[in-house]
Amino acid sequence: MVSFIHFATLASVAAICATALENAAVYRFGERNTQSQAVLLSQMDSIYNLADEFDVSDFYELGKLDNVEALGVGKSKACDRKDNNQLVIIVNGVDEPQAFFEHIKPVILVESKDDRSSYKFRSFLSRLPSQMKELNPNLNLSKLSSHISILGQNTNRALFETWSKVFHDKEHDSISLFWGEISSNYEGSHFSKRSLEIISDEEFINELTQLEFLLKNELVTSNDKIIVNLQSLTTIYEKTGEHSQAYQTCKKLLGKLIISLVENSAKYDSTVVVMPLQQQLITMKINDDSKQELSVAKRDSYSVFASANGCFSSQEDCLDSTSTCSGHGLCSKVGKCWKCVCSATQDSSTGRTTKWTGASCQKKDVSAETNLFLWTTVVLLFVFAAGVKLLISCGNEELPGVLIAATVPTKKTM
Template structure:
């Protein structure tokens, strides 16, 4: 596993494409204000007390009443595991930077995103959930049978390797000025290829009906980062390819009212939650029925359990699968003002790792004690050693005549 080192807690970035992208400046909002802004955008503000905003103008950020249309499909696209989320798109600025905090409240925004489908459904009983894959789900007035059948035929038919075919088409489209053939050939992560091909298929094809709410949760960049590291060519190429594909399909699209949320490496929105899974028969991701089986030693049955129980590893690491369970893999943080690096340990990376200082102090003390004891022993041995014969003769007492 690649060594992981985060220099600071980064801010999540929120982008809007289409008619709503009317703002030139990026605004930094607290996590609470960002949640309230998006809750108002996604029509789930009934779950929040909007009068408790830190900034009274936060609700209006990135919105224009003249461009406020409700007749299109609402797309919420979450991209996890991105270094420098504010620079994810080359020529598009985010409308909101969600302030990241190095404390136990750092997962509030992530929790809001994971609960968003459940809140949407709770406020509109006509909405039904259709899960197309682990990455893409649709909340709509009707379960789109045609779409589900198309999806199953295209992506789940083992006799036809559609994913490989679509991937070759994507590679050929981007090969040339934007990406070299060698850099694209490096990409071999099956989850990443599956995510990207499914995303392109959904956005390019006329598959959704009016007023559907599409929720896409891309996770594979986090896994590539964990395997290869932030500075690897594989990670940087995959990140750039996701950015290019999203912007090319959505920037000027009138079919979708798009909100793209880019999550930093320290935060991930892996599992989306939906109420009444058993009654509806559909879910974005069904949570493991077993409870945390060894939480005392930081071992969890699922990544969601790990993230929720450890507050995203206290903002000091990533929840990763180690053996048969999920654990926090801690990373170092660096204070941008002092430049001091702090290492973390513990089941949820909540404790400062002072093992290096402790070992240095211990072994320095042991060495000093050994040197002191050796010096005492040397002095004692020198005192007990017999003098040479010449010196003994010189010290023989003589009788003095009175």
């Protein structure tokens, strides 16, 4: 019974993964946001566009563009970014990415497909900090927290001292103070007091307070590149569901806060990438360099405790160790550990559906074909054996009396 329930749970999660995927959405602010409608680009064209935007195009072959005009989507030649800081905010776990901001439309919709290529865009984002640093050895990568990374020409020690004092000093409950200010600013005009009181997720509150503190205060130097990876919406979705008031309120509040911080800011050249619920969380892959990098973030002590059977202690370990489940599934919590829950993929050209299995969904699942072949063979062997036995029994059976009498030889008299 337990095995059946476990199987049913995996099957239900896999069924969710097999549903149609929402497209990721890319928003740009300032002079570059001049488009009236979003442009739908393929996975690779979206990567080339952002790689050129973030100055990491050396890692990609731009000659392989599916659409030659994709490189210029959402960009303005008149926009001078030399004096601006580059800000990239990645928001994971949004049910409708293209409607994340109420009055602003995305410039790019990243086409999502239920096949192996669907992980390429996420993989590009996860490697972005390391690629930026690799192409510019003068940049020092600093990790303020699990959510915020900064690449700068000069390590801003004042920033780290301030950050450590504000967010890591246990004697001062700064996060509660900042959260109270945010709540009071949005109470009444956008949210009721009751809806804000519902928000209690610690990770979400930490993300919002850290993001606002960094962008509102003059803490970064010029030409810094700031990468923010927000994951708390996915956690809230897993706890409360997509249609819950808590999830919808947190999503709306996060959107309004980001808009207030970056829409009219001349200091930041801002790009917001909104990832849908069905796609994987993004794990920022950062190459450690203890001599050049400074970090005040508390590092997680998670370790892979049973990777041989595909069981991991955290989602980050699962994503990193399985290469995002080989692009064929989701890292989901099953029981007490994180595992790859595989989903079927469909070839758009042939229409053929392929199922995957293995600890990292790396093997084609041929169990259905194997079972069909096995049981067909067993049935045929049974039929053959039954036929042989029938023939043998027919040969050994005595003839009826009439036939026996007819076959008894008669003695002729001379």
